[in-house]
Amino acid sequence: MTGAPPDTLPTPLSLPLPYPVYCGADVRQSIGEIARLVAPSHRVAVISDTAVAPLYAKSIAAQFPTESTHLFTIPPGEHEKTRARWAELTDALLEWGAGRDTTVIAVGGGVIGDLAGFVASTYMRGLPVIQVPTTLLAMVDASVGGKTAVDTPFGKNLVGAFHNPSAVVIDPDVLVTLPDNVLRSGLAEMIKHGVIADAPYFDAVLSFADAIREHGGGAPDFVAAITMLITGSVRIKADVVAEDTREGGLRQILNFGHTIAHAVERVLNFELLHGDAVAMGMVAEARIAESIGLARAGLAVGIADAVVRAGLPARMPAGLNLDEVIAATHGDKKARGGAARFSLPRAIGEMESAEGTWAVAVPDDLVRAALMEK
């Protein structure tokens, strides 16, 4: 046990979502009570990875009765987000005797959130899941929105389901054990949130970027500052997904930086951190927005400055094969007239609506020019 639970339940953030999001230092000590409130059940299946389990998942499992609680773990890493691990976890739940009266608690980064969320979405046609994200990226991005998935040899996230959590519990205290490069990777999505929706939020992230670059989780007042920024990011993401729950339109603005990022990740065999790919993708896509006359000159330089101050890369890796990147921007579908689609900003805090599609077709030669710029 991790000590007595607090007397009162924490207050969830006020968000336009059908489930509560709790965010605050030490809120993980209240997961037992939160679960009893939002998803009361006979059994509790905590799912984590072997790196996060001893740090956090074990003590979270200890908030529930031993005889009806089990901690299931898999090894850490993106390459574990597979159908094989989905089947293994599902079989382990069956063997343990989990019925429909079971709540899943996902404790980990985006890999665990996506995988455990997918297990929960399919097990006996759906179990409630509580998302407890432990990386910055999972806190500000993966845990909110209800998307779950596993990867396949054909690409990432190709098999999955929309399955809203019963609650999201974000405890920024756990970020202090995160490696600095993984922490910074989450900052890229926060910069993105500022660009797509909120200029003052962009400035707030920027004002903390230097401290994180230099000191990581050891920055002065880290937990207080990051809690405020996480709350801002979650609010931006929640506003977008509330308006477009199943990705028909507005949700596409969350893809800013990601057409290039996904293409580069693919060409480099996913050996780059996602946030690093998003950082360079945002800079290149802002250049594209300038070159087609959508954004005023200076936007890309402003975003590059934020990215560099956060300790993230603004430039494409040396030796990257641009032909392969451009081919990959067309995704699995064949090139439609040599023009991939991009969600592009007009300015910090303002995205181009492109008549409600939120994605603009850009000819390959302009994409190439943006990628080549130094």
Ligand SMILES: NC(=O)c1ccc[n+]([C@@H]2O[C@H](COP(=O)([O-])OP(=O)(O)OC[C@H]3O[C@@H](n4cnc5c(N)ncnc54)[C@H](O)[C@@H]3O)[C@@H](O)[C@H]2O)c1
């Ligand atoms: N569902 C969505 O909407 C959505 C959105 C964005 C990303 N994702 C998915 O998220 C995944 C990436 O997630 P990620 O960046 O969190 O990576 P991750 O889950 O692989 O975690 C990164 C590493 O950090 C370790 N770790 C996690 N929390 C820790 C902590 N507090 N202290 C120490 N170590 C810790 C993990 O063991 C792992 O080794 C991708 O699979 C991506 O597709 C999903």
Ligand SMILES: [Zn+2]
């Ligand atoms: Zn992303």
